[in-house]
Amino acid sequence: MKLEPLPSPIYYRGPISFPNIKLYSMARTEEKKQRQHGMGRHLVLFPCPLEGHLNPMLHLASVLHSEGFSITIIHTHFNSPDPSNYPNFNFKPISDGLQDEEATRTDLMAFISDINVNCKVPFQDCLVRLLLENPQDQIACIISDALMHFTQAIANNMKLPRIILRTSSATSFVTCAAFPLLRQKGYLPIQDPQSEVMVSELPPLRVKDLPNIGTDKLDNLYQLVANMINETKTSRGVISNSFDYLEQMAFAKIRQDFSIPFFPIGPLHKYSSGHSSSLLNHDHSSMAWLDKQAPSSVIYVSFGSLAVMEKTELVEMAWGLANSDQPFLWVIRPGSVHGSEWVELPQGFEEKTRGKGCVVKWAPQKEVLAHPAVGGFWTHCGWNSTVESVCEGVPMLCWPCFGDQRVNARFVTHVWRVGLHIENGLNRRLIENAIKRLMVEMEGEELRKRIMVLKENADCCLRKGGSSYESLHSLIDCILSL
Ligand code: UDP
Numbered sequence: 001m002k003l004e005p006l007p008s009p010i011y012y013r014g015p016i017s018f019p020n021i022k023l024y025s026m027a028r029t030e031e032k033k034q035r036q037h038g039m040g041r042h043l044v045l046f047p048c049p050l051e052g053h054l055n056p057m058l059h060l061a062s063v064l065h066s067e068g069f070s071i072t073i074i075h076t077h078f079n080s081p082d083p084s085n086y087p088n089f090n091f092k093p094i095s096d097g098l099q100d101e102e103a104t105r106t107d108l109m110a111f112i113s114d115i116n117v118n119c120k121v122p123f124q125d126c127l128v129r130l131l132l133e134n135p136q137d138q139i140a141c142i143i144s145d146a147l148m149h150f151t152q153a154i155a156n157n158m159k160l161p162r163i164i165l166r167t168s169s170a171t172s173f174v175t176c177a178a179f180p181l182l183r184q185k186g187y188l189p190i191q192d193p194q195s196e197v198m199v200s201e202l203p204p205l206r207v208k209d210l211p212n213i214g215t216d217k218l219d220n221l222y223q224l225v226a227n228m229i230n231e232t233k234t235s236r237g238v239i240s241n242s243f244d245y246l247e248q249m250a251f252a253k254i255r256q257d258f259s260i261p262f263f264p265i266g267p268l269h270k271y272s273s274g275h276s277s278s279l280l281n282h283d284h285s286s287m288a289w290l291d292k293q294a295p296s297s298v299i300y301v302s303f304g305s306l307a308v309m310e311k312t313e314l315v316e317m318a319w320g321l322a323n324s325d326q327p328f329l330w331v332i333r334p335g336s337v338h339g340s341e342w343v344e345l346p347q348g349f350e351e352k353t354r355g356k357g358c359v360v361k362w363a364p365q366k367e368v369l370a371h372p373a374v375g376g377f378w379t380h381c382g383w384n385s386t387v388e389s390v391c392e393g394v395p396m397l398c399w400p401c402f403g404d405q406r407v408n409a410r411f412v413t414h415v416w417r418v419g420l421h422i423e424n425g426l427n428r429r430l431i432e433n434a435i436k437r438l439m440v441e442m443e444g445e446e447l448r449k450r451i452m453v454l455k456e457n458a459d460c461c462l463r464k465g466g467s468s469y470e471s472l473h474s475l476i477d478c479i480l481s482l
Contacts, residue, residue, distance in 0.1 A: 037476055038068030041140040044130070045071065046123065048112070048145035048167075049079035049096075051279050051305035052384050056167045056241045057145060058277040059268035061089060066272070067476055069140070074126050076115065079279055092130070094122035108306065108403075109215050113224055116150040124154045141479050143239070146173075147224075149231035156234075161482040163237045163475075168383040170242050170250035170264065171411060172211055172404030175202060176225045177257065182210065189218050204414045209406040233258055237478055241266035241387065244467035245457035246416070263475040265468045267387045267458055269366060279305070282364040286329055289358040290368065293327050296375030296448075299397070299435055300368055302331035303380035307401040310338055313426045315346050320431025322352045326439050329368065330359045369394050375448075376438045381408040393455035395419055395447035397438050399426070418451035 043064055047057035058081060061071045071089045075081060076096035083091040097118030098111075130139065142162045144151040155162035166173055175182075178201065182188045187199055187207050195208035215221055232238060242264050244251065254262050276282060290298060301321070303309070309317075314337050321328050337343045345359070365385070368374060369392040378397040379385045386408050389396050396419030398409035412419040420434055420443075438444045461468040 038064065038070075038480070040068065040070050041480070042137050043069045043071055043479070044074060044127065044139050044142045046074045046142065046144040046148055046151055047081075048147045049076045049115070051079075052382050053145050053147070053167045054079065054081060054279065055277045055384060056266075056268045057143075057165055058086070059271060060143070060165060060239065061086070063265075063268065063271045063472065064476075065089070067472075069479075070137075072130060074123060076119065081277055081279075085277065092126050094119060094126050096122075107215070109213050109217065109221055109224060112147055113220065116148065116224075116227070119148075120150050120154065123151065124157065127154065127158055127160070141236070141482050146228050146232055146238075149227040152231035152234055161236045163239060163479070164232050164235045165239045165241070166232075167241055168404045169386075169408055169411070170240050170247045170254060172383075172407040173240075174250045174253045175205070175211055175404075175407055177229050178202060179222060179225050179229075183222070205407065205410055209410045211404050211407060212402055214402050233260070235260060236482060237261040237263060237475070239475060240264040241268045241383070243267060243458060243461040245461065246390070246454065261474070261478055263471045263478070265472045265475060267391050267462075267468075269384070269388065270391060270458070270462055276364065278362070278364075280333070280362040282362055283360040284364060286358055286360050286363045287367060287371065290329065290371045290373045293373035295372045297439075298327045298329055298371075298373045299324075299376040299378055299439055300329045300363075300365075300374050300394075301378040302363065302365060302385070303333075303336065303399070303401065304382040304385055305333065306382075307380045307405075308336055308338055309401075311340070311343070314343060316426045316428045317431060318345050318349045319428040320426075320435065321357065322349055323428060323432040324435035324439070325356070326435055327373075328353075328357045329363065329374075330357060331363050331365075332359055332361065334361055366392075376435070376444070378435075381405040381412060383408055386412060387458075390416075390418070390451060390454045391458045393448070393452045395438060395444060395451050397422060397434055416450065416454060418447050418454060420447070 045057055045061050047054045061073060065071050065088055072092060073081065073089050074092045074094055077093050078096050078098050080093055096115055098114060139160055142151060142155050142160055143165055144162060146164045146166045152162055179188065181201065188210060190207055190210060190212060197207045199205045199207060213221055237260050238258065240263065243266050244264060251262065251264055321330065332343060334341055366388055369377060369388050374394055376397060377389045377394045378399065379389065381398050381400045382405060396412050398412050398419050399422045400406040400409040409421055413421045420438055422430065422434055460466050463469060
């Protein structure tokens with residue numbers, strides 16, 4: 001079966017409520033009457049140009065702008081954000097030295113390393129130009145993605161303070177910081193025979209849950225992680241897209257080991273319902289399809305912006321979904337199957353799932369997860385997806401692929417216990433069973449109850465007196481004191 005090309009976008013105009021946005025805004029408006037906060041002081045932000053990194057940085061920019069700071073976003077040409085979505089920000093593109101072919105290759109580690117080398121001079125030149133253009137307008141601080149570690153040296157050159165934004169979980173950050181120890185103890189590099197061994201220093205992680213980026217150039221990976229950690233230690237603070245209730249242990253460890261301020265102010269996407277910063281166009285027809293489904297009946301399937309699967313895995317997924325007999329909304333991103341830009345689903349799949357399934361190339365995920373018809377999320381456990389699912393109280397089926405996703409999946413299934421793990425290869429019977437356990441059996445009900453507690457805590461942390469609300473306050477005070 002060949003999938004139809006994307007329909008022309010039908011924009012969803014239905015009501016979507018974001019209750020904690022309202023709570024946050026009410027408390028904040030009151031407070032702003034009393035304080036002037038940023039008072040127009042200038043912040044320069046530099047995101048890592050990947051979907052899961054760009055979105056939280058732009059959310060952070062919006063939060064800080066609403067607190068009275070003026071915002072300049074310096075960004076690469078590759079995956080550049082759309083300035084028309086953010087008329088209040090000043091956007092400055094810089095050369096990234098990436099050829100198209102080079103930029104889109106699947107060697108993520110080389111991609112990140114190249115940006116860290118290629119952007120040094122353009123980034124510094126851009127800062128110099130900004131200061132020359134407006135000599136009165138001092139830059140209060142640079143805020144850059146933790147992976148963009150080269151910005152610390154530039155900040156030092158320019159005598160500007162730098163704060164980092166960590167867009168993934170605090171736990172995976174702690175794990176990365178432990179790499180030297182994990183290597184010394186022989187957990188890393190990961191060897192197949194010991195992949196099930198528990199890492200006693202980082203419970204409940206097993207060796208196979210440790211962050212991994214699928215490269216044979218391990219020395220380069222270790223160097224990249226070391227640079228990220230070292231340049232974080234020399235920064236003036238860490239902002240985290242997480243919240244207290246979720247990762248208390250990791251927060252305590254960071255506060256103990258990094259002698260710099262730590263500001264967990266997440267979930268960042270909940271501060272405003274503003275423009276989507278998505279690099280791909282959302283297919284809003286999925287929302288109209290969801291409107292016709294029964295409450296909590298649909299399993300939403302999406303593996304983020306980078307994960308790539310084998311054709312055989314896609315086929316097993318298709319039959320697992322079809323045989324589960326559960327309605328599904330499935331995102332198949334172009335290029336997400338090895339070796340082909342687009343895919344053919346197996347013969348007979350369409351007939352078997354007619355009326356039960358909707359397949360799109362990219363969905364408005366946050367709205368999808370907030371839709372009452374969605375009862376489960378089969379996810380790769382990218383940090384944004386994990387937090388978005390928690391915030392909407394949707395239990396998860398975890399199929400982590402690389403990077404920090406395995407750490408996040410282990411926490412979903414064994415710490416918060418709000419999801420099930422699909423492990424040891426994909427096959428249709430295993431998938432069918434897992435979907436039924438999540439969507440219709442008692443086990444799924446238990447997961448749903450537990451994730452509702454996390455959701456309530458996510459709501460609370462943004463209210464006045466809540467942990468993220470207070471952390472944001474401290475962050476603003478910190479920036480103003482720099
Ligand atoms: N996303 C989306 N539509 C989709 C799939 C994903 O808008 O169909 C968004 C999702 O809401 C999240 C981001 O893409 O904010 C993916 O980030 P995540 O950290 O989960 O994974 P990554 O793409 O970095 O692997």
